[in-house]
Structures are given as structure tokens and as C-alpha cells.
Amino acid sequence: xxxxxxxxxxxxxxxxxxxxIENGEPSSQPFxxxxxxxxxxxxxxxxxxxxxxxxxxxxxxxMSSSAVYGLTVGExxxxxxxxxxxxxxxxxxxxxxHSVADYSVHSASxxxxxxxxxxxxxLERGCLHPPASPSSLSxxxxxx
Amino acid sequence: MAGDTTFRxxxxxxxxxxxxxxxxxxxxxxxxxxxxxxxxxxxxxDLNAGRKRVPKGFDKSxxxxxxxxxxxxxxxxxxxxxxxxxxxxxxxxDELQEIVxxxxxxxxxxxxxxxxxxxxKSLSSEHIRALNRLGSGLRENEKIExxxxxxxDGKVVYLDSYRRKALITRVRETYQARFESVGILRGSFAxxxxxxVIVATSEHxxxxxxxxxxxxxxxxxxxIDSEVQFDLxxxxxxxxxxxxxxxxxxxxLIDVESGADLLRCRNRIAELSALSDGWxxxxxxxxxxxxxxxxxxxxxxRPTLSKQYHIYPTxxxxxxxxxxxxxxxxSVEFLPEGGVELYGVQIDGAEELQPVHFSDIDxxxxxxxxxxVKGG
Numbered sequence: 001x002x003x004x005x006x007x008x009x010x011x012x013x014x015x016x017x018x019x020x021i022e023n024g025e026p027s028s029q030p031f032x033x034x035x036x037x038x039x040x041x042x043x044x045x046x047x048x049x050x051x052x053x054x055x056x057x058x059x060x061x062x063m064s065s066s067a068v069y070g071l072t073v074g075e076x077x078x079x080x081x082x083x084x085x086x087x088x089x090x091x092x093x094x095x096x097x098h099s100v101a102d103y104s105v106h107s108a109s110x111x112x113x114x115x116x117x118x119x120x121x122x123l124e125r126g127c128l129h130p131p132a133s134p135s136s137l138s139x140x141x142x143x144x
Numbered sequence: 145m146a147g148d149t150t151f152r153x154x155x156x157x158x159x160x161x162x163x164x165x166x167x168x169x170x171x172x173x174x175x176x177x178x179x180x181x182x183x184x185x186x187x188x189x190d191l192n193a194g195r196k197r198v199p200k201g202f203d204k205s206x207x208x209x210x211x212x213x214x215x216x217x218x219x220x221x222x223x224x225x226x227x228x229x230x231x232x233x234x235x236x237x238d239e240l241q242e243i244v245x246x247x248x249x250x251x252x253x254x255x256x257x258x259x260x261x262x263x264x265k266s267l268s269s270e271h272i273r274a275l276n277r278l279g280s281g282l283r284e285n286e287k288i289e290x291x292x293x294x295x296x297d298g299k300v301v302y303l304d305s306y307r308r309k310a311l312i313t314r315v316r317e318t319y320q321a322r323f324e325s326v327g328i329l330r331g332s333f334a335x336x337x338x339x340x341v342i343v344a345t346s347e348h349x350x351x352x353x354x355x356x357x358x359x360x361x362x363x364x365x366x367x368i369d370s371e372v373q374f375d376l377x378x379x380x381x382x383x384x385x386x387x388x389x390x391x392x393x394x395x396x397l398i399d400v401e402s403g404a405d406l407l408r409c410r411n412r413i414a415e416l417s418a419l420s421d422g423w424x425x426x427x428x429x430x431x432x433x434x435x436x437x438x439x440x441x442x443x444x445x446r447p448t449l450s451k452q453y454h455i456y457p458t459x460x461x462x463x464x465x466x467x468x469x470x471x472x473x474x475s476v477e478f479l480p481e482g483g484v485e486l487y488g489v490q491i492d493g494a495e496e497l498q499p500v501h502f503s504d505i506d507x508x509x510x511x512x513x514x515x516x517v518k519g520g
Contacts, residue, residue: 017424020456022412027456027466028475034459036427063425113496116466116473116489 002085008074012043032115051129157286175277283507429461432480
């Protein structure tokens with residue numbers, strides 16, 4: 001893992017899988033790591049990539065995303081979540097902007113409500129890509 | 145008063161917390177008294193061989209007063225007054241005190257026996273009538289403990305819906321239970337005297353619900369195939385087949401908009417249940433049948449909230465319902481291995497409800513859910 005991110009205002013992008021959006025509203029689940037993530041939520045740094053480029057690169061690697069939402073380093077910090085750069089150097093997922101938000105201070109059970117609070121902040125900021133709201137999108141924007 | 149006897153029944157279940165005693169279980173108290181009197185008459189006859197009838201005033205001499213409700217879920221205190229016995233059956237106070245105590249043991253032993261597959265060969269109609277009313281308002285995972293008693297296993301004796309059913313169906317063919325769900329209106333009939341609606345349910349097929357003629361004409365006529373929400377007391381046989389509706393707590397059409405929202409939610413669950421393993425970019429398990437079944441039952445419980453629900457799969461193979469109500473952002477998560485979790489955060493505050501696990505969509509869950517949704 002790389003350096004700790006210190007710019008509290010920097011937005012970190014999070015890709016939302018189409019199945020986690022219903023009636024235009026994302027679930028809280030994409031705002032917490034899954035079991036396989038081992039407490040580390042993948043995000044992309046806005047200082048190194050735009051929301052659009054982040055989405056294009058993600059779907060080009062064969063993953064599905066209907067929308068990009070964002071949270072700042074500071075907003076993660078209010079939940080005691082530290083963010084670190086974590087560039088991926090090689091392979092199809094090569095991504096210099098890749099970073100991780102470390103949820104390990106919270107138990108899996110506690111992470112559920114943390115994700116709900118973070119989702120609410122991300123929704124206040126709005127969908128960062130595509131410009132239209134996810135409710136107007138088809139449910140399957142799959143790249144790759 | 146000296147010589148008085150106080151019985152303590154402890155109601156266990158979330159809706160009884162804080163010494164709350166919902167009015168629909170108050171009918172248990174006269175039923176308990178009537179069951180005890182039925183046994184008291186047996187005791188009297190045993191003590192007075194040769195007498196077929198109990199003396200005049202016997203029934204009135206065994207009256208109970210509700211003298212308080214203690215905390216710890218809810219513990220109603222039922223007091224037998226020696227003075228009242230003296231007024232109604234002068235000279236028999238000592239004998240009656242002994243009989244009341246013995247009858248209470250009879251009630252407790254009857255219920256304890258049902259928990260150990262031991263049943264009386266027969267009971268009088270008086271016993272059965274009282275028994276069929278005692279605990280009829282209990283929901284799953286609720287019970288009445290008879291404080292101070294000790295069963296065959298050394299633990300306090302309790303009555304729950306399982307023991308009620310076992311006991312009542314052994315001494316008669318049917319038992320009563322609460323039935324709360326939604327269905328589809330298949331027919332409505334009304335004459336000068338009475339009316340009825342026929343509702344198709346997934347649980348018990350078509351059921352006939354008696355209603356006042358005016359209500360049938362004004363609310364149900366012309367609405368065939370509409371969704372109906374109901375809360376009933378039903379009679380079941382010992383094979384869990386519906387015999388009929390014996391009481392109607394609530395029945396009404398779900399308005400068209402709510403019906404459309406309910407359909408959207410059901411369709412969404414059906415859509416999620418069709419997901420295959422790997423639906424989440426290679427991860428994500430197929431949605432477990434248990435989670436689908438629980439989620440559908442949940443929708444039927446509070447269909448008018450469907451408009452607010454957003455429904456998602458979980459990567460582990462469960463279903464997550466998220467919605468806002470009462471200034472809270474609430475989640476209900478149906479787990480792939482069965483069971484359900486309720487959690488949430490206050491929208492404009494720091495309060496939160498950490499995940500609470502329930503084994504089923506039962507009375508405990510619905511009480512906790514309603515409290516969170518409605519507040520209080």
C-alpha cells in the first residue's frame with residue numbers, strides 16, 4: 001500500500017454495479033468492502049483521473065458499472081476510515097489512480113451502518129458520471 | 145390481604161417489553177380464570193365424593209382481580225381474594241384456598257405435560273372452551289410463563305403457540321391462531337343481513353371473511369382481483385388446514401397505488417431470485433430460496449410501505465431492503481442462511497441501530513420493525 005491520502009477535499013470515485021441501483025437509488029452496499037475485499041474498499045483518486053475516465057477504464061477491464069459516486073478523504077475520515085494510494089502497476093486492471101479506504105477499524109456488522117451514512121453523503125454530492133441520473137440509464141452498462 | 149393468593153403470569157416477547165400488555169391479550173386473563181375454575185370444580189368433586197354439583201356461589205367465589213402489571217416483560221398480577229370467597233361461599237374459605245392452589249397446579253401440570261408429549265385422555269367442554277381462549281393472541285416466539293412453577297425439566301412452565309396447538313388438538317380437533325397477510329379479492333357477497341368476501345391467499349388458498357353487508361357493498365364490490373390486506377383469527381385443524389375465520393381484526397383493500405408498488409417490489413424480488421452465481425463481476429452468490437421466501441412474506445406484512453422500499457441482492461446471496469421512514473434510513477436484510485437483520489441510522493442525527501438478528505418474520509421482528517418505522 002502507498003502513501004496516506006491527506007488532501008481532505010480530494011474526491012475518491014466509487015463505481016456502482018447496475019444490480020445495486022434500483023429506481024435510480026444506489027444501495028448502501030457499494031459503500032463498504034465485501035468479504036473478499038478484506039476491509040479495503042477500492043476507489044479512484046480525482047486528482048489523477050476524471051470520473052468519466054475512471055468509469056471507462058473500469059468497464060474496459062470487464063467490470064460492470066452504471067454510475068460513479070464520490071466521497072472525499074475527509075468524509076471517509078469522519079468515519080475513522082483512512083485512505084491510502086494503492087496504484088495497480090500491471091495487468092488489465094492497471095490503474096495509477098487506484099486507492100483504498102481502510103474499514104478495518106469497524107467490524108463487519110458496524111460497517112453496514114457506516115456504509116449507510118457514507119452513501120447518504122455520496123448521494124448529496126450526486127452522480128458524478130454519467131451526467132444523467134442513474135434512473136435514466138439502462139441497467140446494464142457493461143464494459144469489456 | 146392475609147390469605148389472598150396472587151398468580152403471576154409473565155408475558156415474554158418484544159411487544160411486552162416495559163410492562164406493556166397489548167389489549168388483544170387481555171382476553172387471556174378471564175380465560176386463565178375460567179380454566180382454573182374448571183379444574184377447581186374437579187377438585188371440589190374429588191374432595192366431596194358423592195356430590196355431582198358444586199355449591200351455589202362456588203363460581204363467584206373464585207374471582208380474580210388484576211392488581212398490577214410488573215415489569216420484566218409484562219407480568220400481570222392476578223389476585224384471588226379470600227374476602228370475596230367469604231362473601232360468596234361463607235365458611236368455605238380454607239377449603240377454597242386449598243382448591244384454588246391445587247387447581248393452579250392442575251393448570252400448570254396440564255401445560256407442562258403438553259411440552260413433554262403428555263396429554264389428558266379427555267377434558268370437559270368447560271376446560272376446552274377456556275383452553276381455546278388462553279393464549280390465542282400469542283404470536284410466534286411469544287409465551288406466557290407461570291412464575292413460581294417448576295416443570296418436569298426443573299424450569300418455569302410456559303405456554304406458547306406450539307404447546308397450545310398440541311394441547312388443544314389432542315383434546316379437540318381444532319385450534320385458533322392469528323393470520324396476518326395479503327391476498328387477492330376473488331368474490332364479494334352481501335344480503336340484507338350479512339356479507340362476506342372471498343380472498344385468495346398463498347398460505348391457505350381461498351378464505352371466506354365475514355363482514356357487514358354495508359362494508360362489502362361500499363368497499364369491496366367492483367374490486368375483484370384487487371389486493372386485500374387482512375388480520376384474522378382463524379381456526380385450524382390438527383393438520384394445519386384452515387377450518388374457517390372466527391374473528392376479523394382488520395381487512396381492507398390496498399389502494400391501487402400501493403398495489404402497484406407492491407407488485408413492483410414482488411417483481412424485483414423475482415428478478416433477483418433469477419440471478420446466477422457470479423452476478424457481481426464473478427463474485428455474488430445466487431439468492432437463497434430462504435431469503436426470497438422471507439422477503440416476500442415481509443412485503444405482505446406491511447404492503448402500504450412498498451412505495452418506499454428499494455430492494456437489492458447481497459453478495460452473500462441474501463436480499464436487502466432499504467428505505468426511509470420516521471427520519472431514519474432503515475435496512476432489513478434477509479440472510480441467505482435464513483433469519484433477518486434490522487439496522488439503520490438516524491437521517492439528521494447521530495443515533496444508530498446496530499444490526500439486530502431475528503430468526504423469522506415473527507411477532508418480535510414486526511414489533512421492532514413497527515417501533516422503528518412509526519417511532520415511540
